[in-house]
Amino acid sequence: MDALYIHIPFCDKKCFYCDFWTFINMGHEIDRYTDYIIKESRLYPVYYYDTVYFGGGTPGLIGAGNFARILSELKIRDNAEVTAEINPLDYSIKDFQEYIKAGINRLSIGIQSFQDHVLKTAGRNHNAAQALETYRKAREAGFENITIDLMFGIPGQTLEDVYSDIRIIKEINPDxxxxxxxxxxxxxxFWKQREKGLIEETDTDLEAVMYETIIEELTKAGYIHYEISNFAKPGKKARHNTKYWENKEFIGLGVNSSSYCSDRRYKNLKNLYKYYKMIDSGELPVDISSIEEIDETEKEKMKIILGLRLLDTGTEYFTDSRVEKLIENGLLEKTGDRIILTKKGIMLANEVFVEFI
Ligand SMILES: C[S@@+](CC[C@H](N)C(=O)[O-])C[C@H]1O[C@@H](n2cnc3c(N)ncnc32)[C@H](O)[C@@H]1O
Ligand code: SF4
Structure with a gap:
């Protein structure tokens, strides 16, 4: 076991598209929640982590002091990747320097778009200038590994908006x-607004053109398109997330976190106070009904579906009528003893994955 995910479920405001498990206006719980993350970590054996990922929600809300409290409690290997997601807003260079001191060496900034009208439609609580300023400060503070989250297909977002985002990416050069x-x-x-006819889904053909444009332009700019939704400069692939795609085991701490540990997949309780209570009674705060034993058949299935997401390495070739059919239809290709998605397969990845579910 060398991968740890820590869920921070607090946000300042709910974005209009998001259904992640988060609490709004619960800032007063942050220090106590941090205490419980530490207590929960003590319920597991001591592991030496190679990757730690603070995801959310908005992990940035817990502040450098709480990151330091959690990280100083864990055994973390030299050269580990320690990522924290943040939302752009009001960070100083000093804040980021404190993050680095706390042990965070990779920052994931949720930008979503560099176009103000898109951010407004999506219900984000920041504008493009604030996002750029946050990125600049993080660099100035010394972060050498920065990833940004972007989205496409948001109502009202045009192909020109996507091109503008790509131009900015080329300028700021995230890793x-x-x-x-x-x-x-x-x-x-968003769902409710669509039901009322206030917003519309982006045309599927336009969305496909957006995706093709992104792939083409980012590849030209020196990024490796190594996973369906992920691009990295050489040497900067996400080590933690790659473990998910390689179907490796990991522990998830915090409310509603998923874990894959000792051949079982399970989820933590969603309710904050039940989560606290169970930890107080010395038990892992797991939702018993979520426990799933992962047998060899399930493992094989996950290895194929997750592995195919990795565009360079895919998954091991195996003789199977579905594989042959997908090769024939030009969605998969065989290279050596591996099968990988073709260009067409990348565009229609979901159609490939359902074959193996
Ligand atoms: C759960 S969020 C956490 C990061 C951070 N709170 C933020 O908003 O930037 C992780 C990422 O998932 C993506 N995301 C969330 N909801 C989505 C949706 N409905 N469709 C596509 N992507 C989504 C966004 O790009 C977001 O940055
Ligand atoms: S800030 Fe991130 S996690 Fe929170 S509501 Fe928005 S997208 Fe979801």
Whole structure:
């Protein structure tokens, strides 16, 4: 076990597209929540972590002091990758220097778009100038590994907006980019606005052109398109997330966190106070109904579906009628003893994955 995910479920404001498990206006819980993350970590055996990932929610809200409290409690290997997600807003260079002192060496900035009208439609609580300023300060503070999150397919976002985002990426030169097409999640404000006819889904053909443009332009700019939604400069692939795609085991701390540990997948409790209570009673705060034993068949299936997301290495070739059909249809190709997605397969990846579910 060498991978640790820590879920920080607090946000200042709910973005209109997001259905992640987060709490708004709960800032007063942050220090106590940090105490419980530490207590929960003590319920596991001592592991020497090679990657630690603070995801959210908005991990940046807990502040450098709480990052330091958690990280000083863990055994972390030399040269580990320690990532924290932040949202752009009001950080000083000194704040980022404190992050680095606390042990964070990779920053993931949730930017989503560099166009103010897109950020406004998406319900973000920052503008493009603030995002750029946050990025600049993080660099100035000394972060040498910065990834940014972007999205496409947001209502009203045009192909020109995507080109403008790419121009800015080329200027600021982040080490890594995660770029997701909008997923319409039931229960979000976007979903409700669409039901009322206030916003519309982006045309599928336009969304495909956006994705093709992103791939082409970022590849030209020296990024390796190594996973469906992820691009990295050489040597800057996300080490933690790559473990998920390689179907390696990991521990997740915090409310509603997932873990894959000792051949079991399970989720932590969603309710904050039940989560605290269970930890107080000395038990892992796991939602019993979520526990799933992962047998060899399931492992093989996950290895294929997750492995194919990795565009350079894919998964090991195996004789199977579905594989042959996908090769025939030009969605998969065989290279040596591996099978990988073709260009067409990347565009239609979900159609490939459902074959193996
Ligand atoms: C859960 S968020 C956490 C990061 C941070 N709170 C933020 O908003 O930037 C991780 C990333 O998932 C992506 N994301 C969230 N909801 C999405 C959706 N409905 N469709 C596509 N991407 C989404 C966004 O790019 C976001 O940065
Ligand atoms: S996208 Fe990020 S900031 Fe917005 S609600 Fe979701 S987790 Fe919070």
């Amino acid at each position: 890594h980019i995660s770029i997701y097409s909008l997923i319409w999640e039931e229960g979000t404000l």
